[in-house]
Amino acid sequence: xxxxxxAAESDAARGDGFRGxxxxxxxxxxxxxxxxxxxxxxxxxxxLDAHSSLRAGVLVCEALSYLLDDELDLADPILAHAxxxxxxxxxxxxxxxxxxxxxxxxxxxxxxxxxxEHANLxxxxxxxxxxxxxLEASIVYAVAAHVASHRGDVRASSDYLAELCDFVxx
Numbered sequence: 613x614x615x616x617x618x619a620a621e622s623d624a625a626r627g628d629g630f631r632g633x634x635x636x637x638x639x640x641x642x643x644x645x646x647x648x649x650x651x652x653x654x655x656x657x658x659x660l661d662a663h664s665s666l667r668a669g670v671l672v673c674e675a676l677s678y679l680l681d682d683e684l685d686l687a688d689p690i691l692a693h694a695x696x697x698x699x700x701x702x703x704x705x706x707x708x709x710x711x712x713x714x715x716x717x718x719x720x721x722x723x724x725x726x727x728x729e730h731a732n733l734x735x736x737x738x739x740x741x742x743x744x745x746x747l748e749a750s751i752v753y754a755v756a757a758h759v760a761s762h763r764g765d766v767r768a769s770s771d772y773l774a775e776l777c778d779f780v781x782x
Contacts, residue, residue: 632659636666639673642680649677668698668706675713688717695733704741708734709748715755724762731756750779 632655639652653674660667671694678687691714698707715730734752743749757772 628659629661629664632656632664632670633666635659636670636673639670639677642677646677646680649680650674653677663701665701665703668694668701668703668710671697672706672709672713675710679713679716684717684720688714691717704737704743705746705748708737708741708743708746708752711737712748712752712755715759716751719755719758724759727755727759728763731759744775745779750776753779 635652635656639649639656642649653670656670657667657674660670671690675687675690675694678684678690691710694710695707695714698704698710711730711734715727715734718724718727718730731752735756738744738746738749738752753772753776757769757776760766760768760772
């Protein structure tokens with residue numbers, strides 16, 4: 613009986629933050645489809661502290677669930693919020709990913725100026741936070757290469773693709 617009480621106290625001490633982290637992990641795994649991914653993101657957002665640096669990543673995952681369902685207009689405002697939350701909580705990887713994914717949304721809408729703006733924001737986060745070796749940098753380099761290619765800047769596009777290849781092949 614004492615062991616059960618201690619276990620219950622331990623679970624209570626971990627509180628909602630632990631429940632939020634577990635929901636975030638389930639969201640990232642996306643084992644049961646995009647609707648469950650969104651549900652797990654909502655659980656995580658409700659459970660995590662308002663100042664948690666994980667919140668930006670959770671928002672990116674929620675937005676990804678919409679992107680995977682080709683619901684670009686639902687994803688974009690969530691990505692904008694994720695970017696702001698990432699800046700506030702200093703969650704560099706999620707901030708860079710949010711900006712790059714907003715660039716991807718702009719690419720899909722053929723809004724090249726906005727895509728360029730978001731690619732520049734994402735690149736500045738990667739450089740300022742030294743995130744070149746993070747997974748999130750791969751989408752940043754891919755979007756930046758696409759935008760540079762569209763504007764005819766072959767050298768920049770090649771440089772971003774080289775960064776992407778260095779990352780992928782490491």
